[in-house]
Amino acid sequence: xxxxxxxxxxxxxxxxxxxxxxxxxxxxxxxxxxxxxxxxxxxxxxxxxxxxxxxxxxxxxxxxxxxxxxxxxxxxxxxxxxxxxxxxxxxxxxxxxxxxxxxxxxxxxxxxxxxxxxxxxxxxxxxxxxxxxxxxxxxxxxxxxxxxxxxxxxxxxxxxxxxxxxxxxxxxxxxxxxxxxxxxxxxxxxxxxxxxxxxxxxxxxxxxxxxxxxxxxxxxxxxxxxxxxxxxxxxxxxxxxxxxxxxxxxxxxxxxxxxxxxxxxxxxxxxxxxxxxxxxxxxxxxxxxxxxxxxxxxxxxxxxxxxxxxxxxxxxxxxxxxxxxxxxx
Amino acid sequence: xxxxxxxxxxxxxxxxxxxxxxxxxxxxxxxxxxxxxxxxxxxxxxxxxxxxxxxxxxxxxxxxxxxxxxxxxxxxxxxxxxxxxxxxxxxxxxxxxxxxxxxxxxxxxxxxxxxxxxxxxxxxxxxxxxxxxxxxxxxxxxxxxxxxxxxxxxxxxxxxxxxxxxxxxxxxxxxxxxxxxxxxxxxxxxxxxxxxxxxxxxxxxxxxxxxxxxxxxxxxxxxxxxxxxxxxxxxxxxxxxxxxxxxxxxxxxxxxxxxxxxxxxxxxxxxxxxxxxxxxxxxxxxxxxxxxxxxxxxxxxxxxxxxxxxxxxxxxxxxxxxxxxxxxx
Numbered sequence: 244x245x246x247x248x249x250x251x252x253x254x255x256x257x258x259x260x261x262x263x264x265x266x267x268x269x270x271x272x273x274x275x276x277x278x279x280x281x282x283x284x285x286x287x288x289x290x291x292x293x294x295x296x297x298x299x300x301x302x303x304x305x306x307x308x309x310x311x312x313x314x315x316x317x318x319x320x321x322x323x324x325x326x327x328x329x330x331x332x333x334x335x336x337x338x339x340x341x342x343x344x345x346x347x348x349x350x351x352x353x354x355x356x357x358x359x360x361x362x363x364x365x366x367x368x369x370x371x372x373x374x375x376x377x378x379x380x381x382x383x384x385x386x387x388x389x390x391x392x393x394x395x396x397x398x399x400x401x402x403x404x405x406x407x408x409x410x411x412x413x414x415x416x417x418x419x420x421x422x423x424x425x426x427x428x429x430x431x432x433x434x435x436x437x438x439x440x441x442x443x444x445x446x447x448x449x450x451x452x453x454x455x456x457x458x459x460x461x462x463x464x465x466x467x468x469x470x471x472x473x474x475x476x477x478x479x480x481x482x483x484x485x486x487x488x489x490x491x492x493x494x495x496x497x498x499x500x501x502x503x504x505x506x507x508x509x510x511x512x513x514x515x516x517x518x519x520x521x522x523x524x525x526x527x528x529x530x531x532x533x534x535x536x537x538x539x540x541x542x543x544x545x546x547x548x549x550x551x552x553x554x555x556x557x558x559x560x561x562x563x564x565x566x567x568x569x570x571x572x
Numbered sequence: 573x574x575x576x577x578x579x580x581x582x583x584x585x586x587x588x589x590x591x592x593x594x595x596x597x598x599x600x601x602x603x604x605x606x607x608x609x610x611x612x613x614x615x616x617x618x619x620x621x622x623x624x625x626x627x628x629x630x631x632x633x634x635x636x637x638x639x640x641x642x643x644x645x646x647x648x649x650x651x652x653x654x655x656x657x658x659x660x661x662x663x664x665x666x667x668x669x670x671x672x673x674x675x676x677x678x679x680x681x682x683x684x685x686x687x688x689x690x691x692x693x694x695x696x697x698x699x700x701x702x703x704x705x706x707x708x709x710x711x712x713x714x715x716x717x718x719x720x721x722x723x724x725x726x727x728x729x730x731x732x733x734x735x736x737x738x739x740x741x742x743x744x745x746x747x748x749x750x751x752x753x754x755x756x757x758x759x760x761x762x763x764x765x766x767x768x769x770x771x772x773x774x775x776x777x778x779x780x781x782x783x784x785x786x787x788x789x790x791x792x793x794x795x796x797x798x799x800x801x802x803x804x805x806x807x808x809x810x811x812x813x814x815x816x817x818x819x820x821x822x823x824x825x826x827x828x829x830x831x832x833x834x835x836x837x838x839x840x841x842x843x844x845x846x847x848x849x850x851x852x853x854x855x856x857x858x859x860x861x862x863x864x865x866x867x868x869x870x871x872x873x874x875x876x877x878x879x880x881x882x883x884x885x886x887x888x889x890x891x892x893x894x895x896x897x898x899x900x901x
Contacts, residue, residue, distance in 0.1 A: 274606060274608060274609070275606075276606065277603060277604070277605065277606050277626060279603060279626055279628075280603070280628055282628055294626075296852040297606060297608055297623075297851075297852060297853075299608075299609055299611060301852055356849075516889075519854050519889070519892070520685075520854075520889055522626075523625040523626060523630055523853065523854040523855075523885030523886075524626075524852065524853075524854065525848050525849075525852040525853065525854060526852075556852030557852075560845075560848070560849055560896040560897065561896070561897060563848070563893075563896055564892075564893040564894075564896040564897045565893075567889040567890070567892055567893040567896075568889065568890060568893045
């Protein structure tokens, strides 16, 4: 386990109570996703898949967005966010369910399938260059009096994502290692809060594409680094292109996460193929990185069960078709 | 609900006790699959998907095969079956878990991906013309002293499949209509036993490809008909080509099932696409027929929730890729 020093300048971490409150709040609105045994497990490291791609919005993001929406004060007139797609879709979904208008600022390298899905949920979409997303969202918030629901740098969002960790601990208390995709690190922050409370000895490992490994560099150097949007845009994993963690998620990662490993682009695509053909799960590239990390790195994990979070499944059909027809590497 | 007369020559139907015993027996060995809300539901008919493609063997067949294996007498030296693929794969899976040798007779129009999967589970595979499958399995049984575990005409197998119905009733007691793929009718027989006991008013509807509609013709004419294997081989739904029901499953269908509807080949492929892109589920053609029936026929269903059983997901990657790249009809 990592050292848990913190500093007086570091934001306070969430607690298990926050995650439990989120779980009670969102239960009627999200799917309690199954933990599925994978048929291609290596001896000594049985692999289980936490299938968050089966959420109605196609990704775990529905948990945090729903918790944030259900936490709003009664007079709220609308919400706005910036998102590479899945958080925006989730917020649109949760806002529509609550009868609130939603505006979503998306970077212009977001797959069309994700933008179309947000529009179908009655949300307004504003497309901007990747570097402008936070600024434009903030402008819209100020101009219209909306509440900004950020994709990860928010206690309510992190607490909602933490319910994934709560369910893993309930379903597989003997788990030894949990693999979690990292972009802004809202998911791994929430999961780490729940798992450190419930299963203190479990190894929590973040996964990034090597082409967007800002969090790994932060953890290695001990200070929060930022990669340029142009640099993180190289990876096929469009959901993992956030240029850096936030102060709040960085505090969680630094204090609660054991390691962050990297996977190559070809390993991500191979994992998508394995998930589709052997687990019958459609994963987007970002949703496949944890399964890819299992394939690449499991020999170095402690003996015992491994959970890989399949975080989302909103993929362009043409990309999935290509992955299915190319020979596996 | 259908008339429940029966006749003294008709085989006895299974009971809810049989299904409950199967549920207790197989629980540690199968996945309790989720019931997932579908995003493309029509008003008045919310659609839920029972995702049996997420079983470790890729299809509901693992339930019946596991129950049959766990029912064997202690001296059993091996099992044999005939199967278009998914039952064979399930039996191989369950037999390996029990340390028993398995032999699977498959028709020669079975997709290679299904045959390869059976071989990977250490079972022996015997490939024969479609019309010879039952005879060859019987010969192997007699020659080697194996126990024949048929794909559907077996009380233990039907009771195991019935656990799908038990879970539907537990998870969605307000369900109004349940759609179930029909081939030999082991699945719908077991589901109907559970649902008639737990939710007597629910409408139970079988689904067949129009190109393999022997069960619909049997139900319409009131007597068990058989279609030639050459005729049922026309459908892309390779798991639904059994040429007729058995006496036991026919007794269940005749007395417990409300209707059997048909779907076209293009409707099956369109449903595969919708399941992959909007529910993130890989379904094989046979596994997509119930979702296809929802699209084609929901306007005629009683008001209220509809469950479509996604029965399996063992599809050739090239077929799935083709479905994803063709324009939806």
